[in-house]
Amino acid sequence: MQIDIGKLKSLAPCYIYDAAKIEAQCNALRNALAEFDILYSVKTNPFAGVLQQVRQAGFGLDAASATEVMIGLTHGFKAEDIFYSAPGKSVEDIERAIGRCRIIVDSVNELIRLARCAREQGLTDCPFGMRMHPDFGLAGAAPAPSKFGIELDDLPMVADILRDNPVLRFEGLHIHLKSQILDADQIGDYWDRCLETAERIAGRPGMRPKYLNLGSGIGVAYDAKTQKPVDLTRLAERARAVQARNRAGLDTRLIVESGRFIVSAAGGFYTPVEDIKLSRGVKYLIVRNGMNGFLRPAVAHMIAANNPEAPEAQEPFYSTRAAFEADVINDAAEREVVSIVGNLCTELDVVAEGVTVRRAELGDLVRISNAGGYAFTLSPVLFSGQGLPRQILLTRDGHFLDESGLRIDRTRAPQTSHFNEGIKRAILSDVQ
Numbered sequence: 001m002q003i004d005i006g007k008l009k010s011l012a013p014c015y016i017y018d019a020a021k022i023e024a025q026c027n028a029l030r031n032a033l034a035e036f037d038i039l040y041s042v043k044t045n046p047f048a049g050v051l052q053q054v055r056q057a058g059f060g061l062d063a064a065s066a067t068e069v070m071i072g073l074t075h076g077f078k079a080e081d082i083f084y085s086a087p088g089k090s091v092e093d094i095e096r097a098i099g100r101c102r103i104i105v106d107s108v109n110e111l112i113r114l115a116r117c118a119r120e121q122g123l124t125d126c127p128f129g130m131r132m133h134p135d136f137g138l139a140g141a142a143p144a145p146s147k148f149g150i151e152l153d154d155l156p157m158v159a160d161i162l163r164d165n166p167v168l169r170f171e172g173l174h175i176h177l178k179s180q181i182l183d184a185d186q187i188g189d190y191w192d193r194c195l196e197t198a199e200r201i202a203g204r205p206g207m208r209p210k211y212l213n214l215g216s217g218i219g220v221a222y223d224a225k226t227q228k229p230v231d232l233t234r235l236a237e238r239a240r241a242v243q244a245r246n247r248a249g250l251d252t253r254l255i256v257e258s259g260r261f262i263v264s265a266a267g268g269f270y271t272p273v274e275d276i277k278l279s280r281g282v283k284y285l286i287v288r289n290g291m292n293g294f295l296r297p298a299v300a301h302m303i304a305a306n307n308p309e310a311p312e313a314q315e316p317f318y319s320t321r322a323a324f325e326a327d328v329i330n331d332a333a334e335r336e337v338v339s340i341v342g343n344l345c346t347e348l349d350v351v352a353e354g355v356t357v358r359r360a361e362l363g364d365l366v367r368i369s370n371a372g373g374y375a376f377t378l379s380p381v382l383f384s385g386q387g388l389p390r391q392i393l394l395t396r397d398g399h400f401l402d403e404s405g406l407r408i409d410r411t412r413a414p415q416t417s418h419f420n421e422g423i424k425r426a427i428l429s430d431v432q
């Protein structure tokens with residue numbers, strides 16, 4: 001979809017999320033994983049228009065906080081389609097979420113809290129899922145210590161809690177080990193081991209899961225030069241195989257979660273060039289809302305500058321060195337090598353260093369790719385009081401929609417928002 005640059009200039013700095021691209025990713029995942037139910041991970045990008053796209057695709061939600069549960073409800077997701085999984089849920093978190101989603105407890109302490117909360121609310125039946133920390137690592141690695149999930153060795157303790165609290169009803173299992181895996185067979189092997197773990201747990205009294213949430217892992221080829229996208233044909237074969245084994249035995253509902261795969265490439269970050277400087281042979285384009293608008297490119301630069309060897313991914317802050325492409329949006333035929341930096345008072349505010357882009361004029365827009373996931377909400381947008389970038393959904397017919405789903409036109413550009421409206425609405429709706 002061709003974007004109207006004049007209109008964009010009146011709205012930048014802004015994120016544009018392309019609805020058609022989100023839809024295409026949802027369809028690709030749906031086709032490859034026809035055997036599974038799919039949840040979208042809200043934390044990746046909770047923008048209203050994005051949530052609407054994944055709801056239309058028939059996906060449920062993976063919520064990582066009680067607020068994300070509320071965001072899901074606010075956007076029309078049913079409680080039964082929202083799975084709330086996160087470590088360290090407080091009593092308040094549980095009170096907010098109980099009855100409004102499927103709660104996945106992350107520890108025995110959370111299970112005890114949930115039972116107490118259910119009793120206080122006069123419930124007679126409180127279904128719950130459990131996140132397990134499995135006794136295997138990825139790709140044959142030994143299991144590492146983890147703050148996530150319940151250890152298999154703690155299951156006798158869980159059984160005691162269930163015996164003492166008849167209000168609790170075990171419903172399902174959740175396992176997640178790692179994000180950003182690009183090898184379909186590594187993901188398939190992981191699914192096999194998760195099913196094996198669920199089969200073992202199902203042998204215990206009252207522990208037959210109605211669902212097994214296999215977590216996420218499906219990665220994004222951020223850097224086309226060094227990374228290959230996940231082979232979805234192979235992934236589909238592995239999904240069919242694990243489902244066949246499941247149907248023949250445990251026969252539970254299989255679920256996967258996905259965030260970045262659905263939204264990352266669908267987003268672009270657009271920000272104006274506010275100044276151009278030459279310093280000792282380096283040409284700088286200074287843009288608005290650099291690292292405080294979109295943090296990840298600055299982190300990529302920071303990590304690469306300090307570690308020239310290929311550093312390990314540090315998800316969700318850093319995936320790979322050249323994960324973002326930056327370009328200047330104009331018709332210039334001439335190209336030049338520049339460093340694109342933000343306007344914060346720190347040398348670390350770097351968008352891209354030594355990149356070849358179209359020759360820029362003041363006021364031109366810079367576009368940064370792969371800005372659809374772990375972008376706006378992961379960035380220190382309040383730092384230095386520079387105002388927030390807008391977030392906008394680009395519809396299939398070329399319209400821009402704001403957080404409320406209203407069309408933005410050139411004559412009625414909204415004020416820069418000072419808070420994520422979705423989050424604000426969700427918090428307020430809970431308070432009332």
Ligand SMILES: Cc1ncc(COP(=O)(O)O)c(C=O)c1O
Nearest residue numbers: 041176179180216257258259260
């Ligand atoms: C439990 C869980 N599920 C899903 C996700 C989403 O991961 P991704 O965006 O890689 O799909 C994460 C990311 O951290 C996670 O921790």
